[in-house]
Amino acid sequence: MKKIGILFGMENTFPPAFVERVNQKLADEGIRDIVAEFVKIDKVLQGQSDEYAVIIDRISQDVPFYRGYLKNAAISGTAVLNNPFWWSADDKFFNNALATKIGVAVPKTVLLPSNEHPKDTTTESFRNLAFPLAWEDIFEYIGWPAYFKPFSGGGWKNVYQLNDSESFFKAYSETGDLVMMLQEEIKFDAYFRCYCIDRKDVKIMPYEPRNPHHLRYVAEFNHIPRELLERIHSDVLKLNNALGYDFNTVEFAVRDGIPYAIDFCNPAPDAEKTSVGEENFNWVVEAAANMAVRRAKAHRDGQNNLTWGSFVKEFSSNNNS
16 A cells, blocks of 8 residues: 655645545545555654655644654655755745746855854854955845845744944844855836746746735736736746756746746645635646646656756766766
């Protein structure tokens, strides 16, 4: 019996709907050797095969124990969605750099060292770092206003909107040992959040990030050209195929007809019905269920069943040639 599991935390609507829909699809197809359920963990033994053919990961970014469990499951053959090895190595600044190489527009962005020394380091740990940094060059490159946010993380935590260098240095002093990035603000005419499931299914949703969280999907933008939507669709697929994410969201701010990818490292994106709305919720449940069933059917014991992005595969191939 193959099992499809979902690993989750405080979500209340998506996990049960996902399990129900997968099992209904399997029943409709007359498939009796695959079943979906909530993941149950009673022991994690090194290098031993996990009982799940597929696991949808919705929580390991917040629970290090789960990340260790998923890596062990993956190395034993489980198709973990999303790939826990890549997700552990990924960050928003790298994603922006990659976007510049695959033809996706992104805001101008610079990486900055933490304001305070990380634990167990001293000034000597940073003797390769110029002091002061070339602040005037940095500010001239980015311009004002700008956004200041962690290079890795999400949920709009520790995000600042800044108007000048004075407000920047005040915010910088509050960020402790977080590694931050300063990013050009895109004053947008329209904004979209896009689900991408299985690196092929795309749902483009009007989105208003300035609204309260529960109203952000209550947004309408008039006169959206078909060419713009086609470019957004194409850029979503470019990013997720390059990064190898099976379940992700990509946000675009549209300025002067150009969609700028603002945030595209969301491998456990919001899928609660109360926030995304019933139509979007039903779409993501169906798309995720289709993906999980497909991956369970394709699963083979004793092999690598993870997804690796084209960047990793091409980089590895080039360095082995």
